[in-house]
Amino acid sequence: MQLLASYLAGSWSSGSGSRTQLVNPATEEALAEVSNGGHDLAGAFAHAREVGGRELAQMSFAQRGALLASLAKAIHGAREDLIALAVANGGNTRSDAKFDIDGGAVTLSHYAELGTKLGAASSLADGEPIQVGRTARMGGQHVWARRRGVAVHINAFNFPAWGTCEKLACAILAGMPVISKPATATALVAHRLAQLFEPLLPKGVLQMLIGPAGSMLDNVAAGDVIAFTGGSSTARSLRTHAKIIEHGVRLNIEADSLNAAILGPDIELSSEAGQLFLVDVVRDMTQKTGQKCTAIRRVLVPEARFGEVCDAMKERLSSLVVGDPSREEVRMGPVATAAQRDDVRAGIARLADVTDSVYGGTGDVTPVGVPGGKGFFVGPVVRSTKSPMDCAPLNSHEVFGPVSTVAPYSGDAAFAAAFIARSEGCLVSSAYSDDRDWVQSFVTAAAPWAGRLYLGSSKMASQSPGPGTVLPSLLHGGPGRAGGGEELGGERGMHLYMQRCALEGDASVLKSLLG
Numbered sequence: 001m002q003l004l005a006s007y008l009a010g011s012w013s014s015g016s017g018s019r020t021q022l023v024n025p026a027t028e029e030a031l032a033e034v035s036n037g038g039h040d041l042a043g044a045f046a047h048a049r050e051v052g053g054r055e056l057a058q059m060s061f062a063q064r065g066a067l068l069a070s071l072a073k074a075i076h077g078a079r080e081d082l083i084a085l086a087v088a089n090g091g092n093t094r095s096d097a098k099f100d101i102d103g104g105a106v107t108l109s110h111y112a113e114l115g116t117k118l119g120a121a122s123s124l125a126d127g128e129p130i131q132v133g134r135t136a137r138m139g140g141q142h143v144w145a146r147r148r149g150v151a152v153h154i155n156a157f158n159f160p161a162w163g164t165c166e167k168l169a170c171a172i173l174a175g176m177p178v179i180s181k182p183a184t185a186t187a188l189v190a191h192r193l194a195q196l197f198e199p200l201l202p203k204g205v206l207q208m209l210i211g212p213a214g215s216m217l218d219n220v221a222a223g224d225v226i227a228f229t230g231g232s233s234t235a236r237s238l239r240t241h242a243k244i245i246e247h248g249v250r251l252n253i254e255a256d257s258l259n260a261a262i263l264g265p266d267i268e269l270s271s272e273a274g275q276l277f278l279v280d281v282v283r284d285m286t287q288k289t290g291q292k293c294t295a296i297r298r299v300l301v302p303e304a305r306f307g308e309v310c311d312a313m314k315e316r317l318s319s320l321v322v323g324d325p326s327r328e329e330v331r332m333g334p335v336a337t338a339a340q341r342d343d344v345r346a347g348i349a350r351l352a353d354v355t356d357s358v359y360g361g362t363g364d365v366t367p368v369g370v371p372g373g374k375g376f377f378v379g380p381v382v383r384s385t386k387s388p389m390d391c392a393p394l395n396s397h398e399v400f401g402p403v404s405t406v407a408p409y410s411g412d413a414a415f416a417a418a419f420i421a422r423s424e425g426c427l428v429s430s431a432y433s434d435d436r437d438w439v440q441s442f443v444t445a446a447a448p449w450a451g452r453l454y455l456g457s458s459k460m461a462s463q464s465p466g467p468g469t470v471l472p473s474l475l476h477g478g479p480g481r482a483g484g485g486e487e488l489g490g491e492r493g494m495h496l497y498m499q500r501c502a503l504e505g506d507a508s509v510l511k512s513l514l515g
């Protein structure tokens with residue numbers, strides 16, 4: 001069986017000791033193995049600091065952007081190969097796989113273009129010059145400068161391509177060398193990316209650890225940055241990690257999120273905005289089998305539309321074919337691992353104690369094209385509650401699968417915003433309304449609780465990517481439960497990997513420093 005090697009300190013390392021198997025989650029067939037340890041991680045950090053950092057320091061933003069453009073091109077060239085790996089190892093349908101892989105390439109291209117735009121500069125201005133003295137001679141200017149440490153990237157299992165690319169695009173453009181660690185269970189795609197990227201990048205700019213983190217974080221030092229995406233319990237262990245605390249290492253966390261979709265009181269379900277709402281809600285339940293951090297978990301609809309929305313969701317879900325994602329007719333595959341399936345089942349059971357079934361009961365399903373009893377399958381499940389604010393599991397526990405809960409409300413914008421706030425911070429939530437006063441009241445009260453608010457309406461319905469699509473030009477991250485992190489958002493995404501420094505002195509010197 002193939003043993004996936006890590007790319008560390010300029011060479012491929014197979015590790016040693018015990019191994020973990022990567023499987024096809026539809027058939028449970030073993031696909032590859034990874035070593036659980038035996039890598040020289042201290043050497044990898046030294047290599048990043050001494051070799052990768054030096055290489056990037058000598059490059060302009062435009063040159064780093066050109067590197068990112070070459071990575072995007074490599075993904076395009078190996079697209080079919082990557083899709084096949086995502087279908088086999090991630091339980092992705094072809095469409096799910098493209099969402100991840102093309103998302104990665106698009107993000108790299110976005111930052112490649114930004115690099116071209118930033119050109120030959122070595123630091124970035126933050127705002128305009130400020131007069132801080134009696135005359136204009138004495139000035140102040142904030143700048144973003146390149147940090148000297150290592151960017152450590154830890155990614156979740158659900159987006160092995162996009163997660164890897166979105167993080168490395170920002171870090172490399174900002175000038176930090178990267179050590180990337182994909183989730184073990186779905187590492188085949190990330191491993192292939194490392195193989196594709198390795199010949200295109202200067203030594204030390206990108207290293208990849210395939211397999212468990214082990215003692216990796218014991219090697220962090222002052223100036224390093226950790227960008228983590230994953231579950232809240234892992235995030236907690238990172239927040240209290242002795243080395244991270246000791247060295248004041250910058251830690252960005254993207255964690256759980258109980259995203260909501262709100263149908264405004266003015267929207268008929270048959271209208272363009274109403275249909276957009278329905279498409280978004282059902283797509284988010286089923287795309288990647290609901291394993292998206294941005295997926296809609298909680299749905300609020302005006303009382304008068306509650307029955308209609310439930311019926312429409314039932315109708316759409318009843319034609320969904322669940323099974324082996326390598327089959328053309330299948331629209332939803334399994335969840336990624338046996339542990340995920342058990343977590344999702346447990347989450348549905350918690351919801352089932354306090355909610356009613358609208359569709360799918362507790363997720364039992366007979367998958368198409370799968371040998372009896374095999375695979376980590378959960379069918380789509382819609383639950384409902386008449387008390388959305390008081391339904392504790394709905395507002396405190398992320399079920400990371402094809403599960404959503406619908407609830408009626410009066411149509412009051414303040415209640416809708418309070419419902420967003422009830423989950424204590426989310427990555428994205430959406431509201432569908434053509435009533436600008438309603439939208440204004442909602443946004444004012446909901447914005448502090450969300451990293452992104454998606455405002456569906458009849459005017460934008462025909463060109464909407466949906467709330468579940470993370471765009472490189474807009475912020476990704478959210479307050480509170482969602483981790484408090486910030487990634488992407490164009491140039492903002494580079495700031496995690498740079499140091500903001502206030503320069504104070506002769507205004508003409510400050511101006512010359514920025515070129």
Ligand code: NAP
Pocket residue numbers: 154155156157158159181182183184185211212213214217229230231232233234235237253254255256257292293398400427482483
């Ligand atoms: P996870 O179990 O927390 O794992 C995430 C990553 O952390 C994996 O690479 C994992 O490696 C690694 N890890 C585990 N323990 C570690 C440690 N002690 N030190 C360093 N790294 C460690 O999460 P998951 O099951 O992969 O992902 C599902 C969760 O991610 C969901 O809760 C979802 O909401 C969240 N998520 C959030 C976002 C977002 O942008 N906010 C995006 C996607 C997913 P191994 O795989 O080797 O254990």
